[in-house]
Amino acid sequence: MAEEVDILETENVAAEDDEVITRVYEIGYHIIPTVKEEDLEKTVNDVRSVIEKSNGSFIAEGAPSLTRLSYSMKTRGGAGDRKVEYDRAYFGWIKFEANVSTASALRDSLKVNPNFLRILIWKTVREDTRAKMKAPTLREVKRGDTIKTTRVRTPEEQAPVSEVDLEKALEEITKE
Secondary structure, three states: OOOOHHHHHHHHOOOOOOOEEEEEEEEEEOOOOOOOOHHHHHHHHHHHHHHHHHHHHEEEEEEEEEEEEEEEEEOOOOHHHHHEEEEEEEEEEEEEEEEEEHHHHHHHHHHHHOOOEEEEEEOOOOOOOOOEEEEEEOOOOOOOOOOOOOOOOOOOOOOOOOOOHHHHHHHHHHHH
8 A cells, every 4th residue: 555645744844944935835625515604704714814823925715615526525523423424515725825834734723623524735836827718619500501511532532731731721720
């Protein structure tokens, strides 16, 4: 069985020198769905307070929203410390800059918080790395239009294409 390596622990060892190392981190979290919507802000403030106490700076944030999980997750909770299974959770994220010990303290404090189903903290870059979504362009078809079908060309019709013709065809296709 492979041994799990904790990136925050290895960074703590590297950061034990006299200098304070600051890095950009992002935390993604799932909050259990039994938390009321009006209490979500208070729960997210638990994350922010740990970062603020150690003089971390916020870069970006995604507010938590209820989402369906890809698979059900069990966690301890409820009366009698029994396991409860959830198929939905509030997902949110925060990108911040802080020293290594802050990220480690954040992880430790949220692991014991019963409102968090799962947390992930990773090193990242300051720049915006989210994929930009481009809406697909749809071609409008009028009622009188007929859709042309392409016929299969015979081997004689499939002559080699010149570079000039190929460039011209690519320019026509990529015009917006």
